[in-house]
Amino acid sequence: MASDRGSIPTGTAYGRPPQHPNHTLTKVGPGEPCGEYMRRFWQPVLASRNVTTRPREVRILGEDLLIFRDGEGRPGLLYPRCMHRGTSLFWGHVEPDGIRCCYHGWKFSVEGECLEQPCEPDGGANKAAARQPWYPVKERYGLVWAYMGPAEKMPLLPRWDVLEEIGEDEELSVVDNSFGAHRDPNGPEVAPYSWLHMNDNIMDPFHVQVLHSTFSEIQFVKEFEVMPTVDFEYIEAGVIYKAYRKLDDGREVDRISTWLAPNIMSVPSTQLAAGRSMGMGFVVPVDDTHCRIVSAMKMPKGAVRQPYRVKGKTWSEMSLEERQDVPNDYEAQAGQGPVSLHSEEHLVTSDRGIAMQRRFLEQDIRKVMAGGDPRGVILDPAQETVRVPSGNFFRQPVAA
Amino acid sequence: MASDRGSIPTGTAYGRPPQHPNHTLTKVGPGEPCGEYMRRFWQPVLASRNVTTRPREVRILGEDLLIFRDGEGRPGLLYPRCMHRGTSLFWGHVEPDGIRCCYHGWKFSVEGECLEQPCEPDGGANKAAARQPWYPVKERYGLVWAYMGPAEKMPLLPRWDVLEEIGEDEELSVVDNSFGAHRDPNGPEVAPYSWLHMNDNIMDPFHVQVLHSTFSEIQFVKEFEVMPTVDFEYIEAGVIYKAYRKLDDGREVDRISTWLAPNIMSVPSTQLAAGRSMGMGFVVPVDDTHCRIVSAMKMPKGAVRQPYRVKGKTWSEMSLEERQDVPNDYEAQAGQGPVSLHSEEHLVTSDRGIAMQRRFLEQDIRKVMAGGDPRGVILDPAQETVRVPSGNFFRQPVAA
């Protein structure tokens, strides 16, 4: 008899069904729906300055690859295991025209052509038939970009207008280490969670009011303490929001932020500086549970982005308890786990931007699975340049 | 021909079949037979003193949970992933009436009620329908207890007589860190092996004579060098043993030790102090391969339990080789692996207590699977107090 047992608690955690991620959006390896979708776009791999004649291992879209620059300055992105006997070309040496495996000396160009097989009779009569698996790369905006999709579907690498128009006193500041958690260079180079956590964050203007403004301390500027009125809107190849705020001093500002398929953002100045956004960011999936945040931003020449500090300490200098006191984007997103359990989420009105992004992604993932081209892929050189609407736009006072 | 090969060895390790744990007794996650059985009892989680306004992660019965105390002093045990978007409430801040998520500010009471949704229109018109998964908790004996089972089956938290009768100069000494291996505070807070290893140890009076007394050095007292004569006996909700020893000095002692379902022990003084047992211990399954030993013991006010030392060194100060020289309970139980392979055991006459305990557990696990209530669950407040028979009882010399 229940009555013998006293009052019966309600809503307890007992008996919950198992929960799971939305794998359609989170699995990025070869052959996975999102993996194939992501492979239809050029992805930034590393800053150009970090691609040198010293071979370096990178993981991207669940694939372990090797990136280097040959002696003539050409960047290369190769499958790392030598096609001959599988020793990693990480142990190879770069020469003017390629990279040579340490074990038996096979040499490959940045496009995987086999240039030498020194132990073979006649230097390898059939070496022209050998090809080390490789991916096409390009350099632009201080970044090395890769195309990891089907060869016949290779699109153009877009130009984003905000990165094309660089003032005389400006330069592009390029980051390829996920900002190391709050711009701390000793933080993690790769964020230990799904790309979707950061992607969700882009169309989420409300967390700015809570996490960054009122929860612990002012992490951007005091003006974000005002809860905005927000409109979300689909654009041709993405989603934007317009967040309107009437500030305490009477000024009114429309903050427009942009998400472009598949993983591209242009966030306006978080210091609420007036005018158009100064840069682009890319949430590159490393694997299902890691992402690398890459960005290129116009800054005054010589300016250096400083780590965010709390009581003088950078992220890596803080204890776990100190981080509990002032959580930031890294904690909020890592706090969702290596990959969130989307089946147990409760999306509400203020999550409309996230819902729109995810719907866009699911539609285009299905489109790619059905053989189509996703939105945002550019094939026509006349449409190479993408207009980015982001910015902080202060409304003009009506003249008295 | 075998004869060509010389003598043929017998009994070698070649060709043994694969071995396995007794999963009926060792798997403690939700839905597992032992997991569901364990969930029918209140379990101690942490010492009250360790439950504060600083949220803390705990794993218990294979579930990752968050424990904290709200600003009004109420302990709470919540599912850690915020029901809204999954960020861990570990990064939340405690307020007088609950805990607030860092990401979008949802606030929950210690019973999971959603108190605020600040980014939603009208502060969340439907927030009353939202419920963060939670578990009921109680505080008693300096411990926070949780009930993780079906709501309609929630029993009373028992009172054990040895903890109820506290002398004026006594207080309860509460330990929630598994004693850190031989009471070394730098030892592991959670023991890296199945709860069953420690549970088996309770009804095993014979290892006292070997491991603790004659194998390396005297770890308790010299009197335990005498091999006891032992009777095992079922009681209503457990098993006890009576170990009789005639000591070298002519004294005779009956040592009674108690195991109560499902994971409760009351071990008499290991210094062979005369009289009833002074405390209770609990072998709480953390997951299938870890357990946390919690205990509450009456001690003189201000007394402090000192680490066990060998040649002046605590457990964590000893090298592996030094620990090989003087293994103790931690080594014997960790030495069975993360979870023992019960199919290859050879239980013998001296293991009768262990066999009785396991039979008891298997019977009641089946009873719970069939919908019944296990022995040891108390529903009637008149039966709330449990009498514990443990103690070291010296026989009176017959008057001359």
Added chain:
Amino acid sequence: MASDRGSIPTGTAYGRPPQHPNHTLTKVGPGEPCGEYMRRFWQPVLASRNVTTRPREVRILGEDLLIFRDGEGRPGLLYPRCMHRGTSLFWGHVEPDGIRCCYHGWKFSVEGECLEQPCEPDGGANKAAARQPWYPVKERYGLVWAYMGPAEKMPLLPRWDVLEEIGEDEELSVVDNSFGAHRDPNGPEVAPYSWLHMNDNIMDPFHVQVLHSTFSEIQFVKEFEVMPTVDFEYIEAGVIYKAYRKLDDGREVDRISTWLAPNIMSVPSTQLAAGRSMGMGFVVPVDDTHCRIVSAMKMPKGAVRQPYRVKGKTWSEMSLEERQDVPNDYEAQAGQGPVSLHSEEHLVTSDRGIAMQRRFLEQDIRKVMAGGDPRGVILDPAQETVRVPSGNFFRQPVAA
């Protein structure tokens, strides 16, 4: 239209099928084809000097075992989990006639016989029926050898002629730690890759010219810069190569190296010292992804093998980048991964020795699966001694 997309790259890494190891040759656990094959031969476990009354854990052929020497000097190799209740005998103490478990005092001889059960009535009336799983061992050449196969198939432990004929000023130098990577005692005791990586290396004379001679620096001697002319040849129970070189100074040398089933090598002096090989090596599978390289070599009494140094630094003192500059056998083999993906290899003319070895192994693995005895197993004491053809043999100049 493809033409809209510009030039289409060829041979990219996109769309490669999944690749896999040759599990027939790499899986060495009980019941696996290669595991059963390997178990038909005696395998060296550790150097005799490292087998003492201090029990030590070893893994071999995927099995975790315990090796020790009893108080009378007999080596023993036992299944580590006590047959009684599963506590590891690692925590046991060695006595003159065996090892005693710490928990309940059962004692076992080096052949697993149960000598004592102290807590049992009458000291264990049935203890003669108990047997701790064990493996036969022998000592020879400063090594402890184990036979882990079916008892009725136990062969003789071969004698290799190069280890039998020891000069008066010589002694056997025995190594059981895989040389710790390039003879650095601080390097890994066990190599973190499949035994097949090292086994492949034995019949691969060409990598000597690349990896060890021309890729970075001279790791053996300058003479190996000459690309050899090589013949490979099956012998009764293995494969040999004869590498002919005409040196710059006019000398001509035939270098003969030997691989014997299943994992045995005799490599001639890598300093190109003239004459027969001085020792034997054994690539013992630890598990599917680790191996232990054991060797016994005749050396002048008191001689000590020095670590290989680059710019004064041993392997463990070098940074990853310094190791990239001068990779050696460890890097080339570890660079193939924990276990190589043989399905994507491209074996060519210069890999003929490797192909022959693998064919030999696959044939004999099938033979064992069909119930036969593999080549190299010796049953007849008259054939106990194996002649090893390895050596550096300089051709005599024709008298003028």
